[in-house]
Amino acid sequence: MVMRACSICKRLTVKTCPYHPEARLVDNWKGEIIVLDCEKSELAKKLGIEKPGTYALRL
Numbered sequence: 754m755v756m757r758a759c760s761i762c763k764r765l766t767v768k769t770c771p772y773h774p775e776a777r778l779v780d781n782w783k784g785e786i787i788v789l790d791c792e793k794s795e796l797a798k799k800l801g802i803e804k805p806g807t808y809a810l811r812l
């Protein structure tokens with residue numbers, strides 16, 4: 754299963770981003786971050802992540 758990243762919100766997805774179905778998908782990201790609780794995650798705040806999920810780092 755190949756995961757790709759939404760070019761807008763950086764969420765990792767298999768098909769299309771549920772929030773940005775029109776977005777281009779990127780497959781050369783360098784790492785990933787799993788956000789379970791956006792309120793408590795400093796890194797999520799820093800990256801501007803507002804919804805739980807798996808996100809790509811350094812697209």
Ligand SMILES: [Zn+2]
Pocket residue numbers: 759760761762763764770771772773776
């Ligand atoms: Zn997106």
